[in-house]
Amino acid sequence: MIAIRLPALSWLAVLGSSLVCAMAFGVETPLRTALEVRSLSPEEAEKELPVALQGTVIFVDPRGSVLVQDKTAGTFFRGSDVMSLRVGDEVGVRGVTSPGMYLPGIQKATFEKLGHGEMPPAAPVSYADLLSGRYHYQRVAAEGIVQSVTASGDGDHTILHLAMDQDLLEVDVYAPPKERHLLVDSRVRIEGLAAGTINHRRQLLQPILWLQDWSWLKVLNAAPPVQDVPTISASKLLAFRVVGQNGHRVRVAGTVVAAFSDGTVFIRDEATALGLQLHPPMPLSAGTRIEAVGFPKIQRFGASLVNTRLIEQEPGPEPTAIEASLTDLLNGAHDNDLVAVTATLSGSFRAEEGQVLVLQEGGITFRVMAPLLEHEPPVGTRVRVTGICQVDSIKMTPSGIQSVPRTVSLRCRSADDVAVLNSPSWWTVRRLALVVGVLLFAMGLAGLWITVLRRQVRRQTTALRWRIEREAAHDERQRIAREFHDTLEQGLTGLLLRLEAVQAHGVNERGDHLLRASRGLVSQMQVETRSLVSELRVPSQENADLVAALQAIVDEHPLGCGPVLKLEARAPMPPLPSRTVHHLRMIAREGVTNALKHARAANIRLALGLEGSRLRMTIADDGQGFDSEALHGGQRGHFGCIGIEERCAKFGGIALWRSAPGQGTTLEIELTLETSAAAAHGHTAKHLLLHS
Structure with missing residues (x-):
């Protein structure tokens, strides 16, 4: 072994660093x-x-x-x-x-x-290997049981769902569907590309296998025929078996208690209920007896069937809901079954799926998922809800072995499953307190207002009493003057006319002297009796006949003396209140008297007409006429026009004079009547009342 000195190692390090820098700044x-x-x-x-x-x-x-x-x-x-x-x-x-x-x-x-x-060899993988992402975009091999085969929306490729133990893997085959029903429930080996769906954080959400064509799929064990699939009761589904679970389809039978548009169906098999997910979805009615095959799967609290295929169906009577309390629901015995619960509504809100009702009973709160209700019940309403009981969450018992429901909910089939038993009282504590507060405030204001009114009443009582007495005396004087002018004075005028008529026929000197004295006496009585009053009234009956009252005035006029007096009634007159007839009769008498005294007329016409709800009375003569504006203001000793207007004011009528010197005089009285119709034996009777 060659020993290397420390300075030599330093030089090697510098050389290596230089090479790295050269690679960084040169060609990579x-x-x-x-x-x-x-x-x-x-x-x-x-x-x-x-x-x-x-x-x-x-x-x-x-x-x-x-x-x-x-x-x-x-x-x-x-x-x-x-x-x-x-x-x-x-x-x-x-x-x-x-x-x-x-x-x-x-x-x-x-x-x-x-x-x-x-092709490179495919690496055997489990669902956990695919979920880890370590084999992403590499060839892998997986085995499992095909649960469903579906064509994509565009029809260019096929989607399989492969059950790998308890996990379900999506497989996309980029080829049209092939042997769709024959592949379901088959055990297959797939060699394909590991892929998946990704979110914006570069995280793998769901692993997927991509197959270029059907040659990448090999059937290891073909699916057994549907008729050979064993039938199992809902209570035995996914229960213990010595040989364990094989992951293949099972057959179930039962009565449909609820079916929803998303393909979710709930059936009742004897005393046990079961949820099914039909693939593809199809409409079913409650009460239908069905047989179906599907793959068992634990969902929420109990077993259900997914990718279920319907084999047989037969209509039957609609099943009844099980009456249950909230305590019964929390023991899990009615999971997936149709139940009916009575509780109090404590709240509601709208969700994407429909309307959520929050019910409470005995200290237990649970939710009800229902379609949108046309009329949302108020809080506190007592309701009876029918729906499918579903366990939303579970908890462990103290032993740590058994799971029990923590919360449950109901899924209604339609809006008719929510029945209102009785609505809450409008009186709540808050509303009662508000009403009491408003009443106390109102009482305080009323007390203050009463105090102010008492002071004001004491100040105005004396003034009001004096004013009322003065106005009453004034009204009485006006009434006396009006009645006198229209009764006693008219009679004296008639008497005076008769005396003149007798004198015109010629009498001896003594008789002429007596008639002149009588005429003077009558004239003097006319002057003196204006200060006297005697109220003459028509008997107080409810209605009176206006035509008969006017005809009496015509009958009083002597035949052959003075102008001709005629009455014209162009339409049947309705019965009128006696006071109204009295005033109209007095106005007619005043008009006729004025024509006799001042007009020098040859003809006097009394006319009645009815136009809709308006009554018109006309007194017309062909005499010398007068200046209506001058006489309307009232001359000293002549108050006929003023009296007529005062009488019209009593019954809401209107008086109108039309006259000119040499053109006669016309007086029109017009009043509005209220009309009420009553039908009897096919005829309509009109009751006309004075419009006030």
């Missing part, structure tokens, strides 16, 4: 193996280090990547014209490194086809 040495490429960190791969390696094509990805494997490992490259390569081609690849989504590869690649050879 390309990476020669796939292991060197995939050993780079993402940061190093981003530097686009040169690569020059040789390997065998093990997979051609239709999306533009080629997977190669040499004696060390596997990697991928992308470049132009890569789709011309075939599996088994020996190639020399040059390019630069790329970080890739999960492991580094080669980009900007050029390749040279060196020949065609055998």
